[in-house]
Amino acid sequence: MGLFGFGKKKHQSEEALEAAAEENEEAVDAAENVDEAQEVVALPESSTEYEGRGDERGPWDVEDENVPDYDEYLDMGSYYLPFLKGIELRVKANRATQQVLGTTITYGSSSVEIEAFAAPKTLGLWDDVRADLIEANKDAKEVEGVFGTELALPVTVKGGRKVLTRIVGVDGPRWMLRGIFSGKAATDPEGEETKALNQFFADIVVERGDNPLAPRDLIPMHPPVAPAERKAAKAAAEETEQKTEIPGKPKGPFDSDQQVEVKTTLSRGPMFSEVR
Secondary structure, eight states: OOOTTOSOOBEEOHHHHHHHHHHHHHHHHHHHTSOOSSOOOOOOOSBSOOOOBTTTBOSEETTOTTOOOOTTSEEOSSEEEOOOTTOEEEEEEOTTTOOEEEEEEEETTEEEEEEEEEOOSSSOSHHHHHHHHHHHOTTOEEEEETTEEEEEEEEEOGGGOEEEEEEEEEEETTEEEEEEEETHHHHOTTSHHHHHHHHHHHTOEEOOOSSOOOTTOBOOOOSOBOHHHHHHHHHHHHHHHHHTOOTTOOOSOOOTTOOOOOOOOOOOOOOOEEOO
8 A cells, every 4th residue: 555554453351441441431520520721622624734733732742832731642662642532442453573563443333553663853754654655556646634735545344345534643752643544534524433432542741752853653552551560560660760879978969989870670561462
């Protein structure tokens, strides 16, 4: 199809994803019982440009001044996924290395595949990627969308049947977030599933990190880490740090005769098994 990073094998840990699902339900229930502290800004009407990213609406960067509180989001490494009642999460990973490559969110009869890519410091990436996709896929067409110019692309699935997909790209600081929408979310712009997944995509928080990456490289990901796991790991790290404090350790900067090294460890969650 000419989509970089498209069509890789999928893996997931049932135990990890079940825990994430439980966290999802708890987070949704909690949100329903608490007044919203942050006002959700509706997505704009379809157009050729997407304005307000980082100020009024997402996808967000962790360094954006108005980034929403994502403490209760699911941590995937390169981005944090918000919670939406009724969704199913599938994790895409390399079969040989188990390296996580992306996620697919299913909601009703619709889905969106999400990947985050490194981008140049000064220029966006989506315009170039879109041009490459059009060149590689003669059936691809540019259309106006809520995230600006997007692509409508028919793809052939098993059995030879053709389905329509929407390919969306949003540029952020040194990253591009891409979403491939399918099902009703690709064909019914006013449908409930489309609006829900559009908002889900807009609520994602991206963490580019400081590692040097070439443009179009996937930003490194890891297996899903639920909020409770993050909090437990943070508490464990703080406890370890306290235990490793050295009695009589001098205060202030060290001179050439004083050298102390303190190490802490942070464990990761389980890896993924294959989804069939």
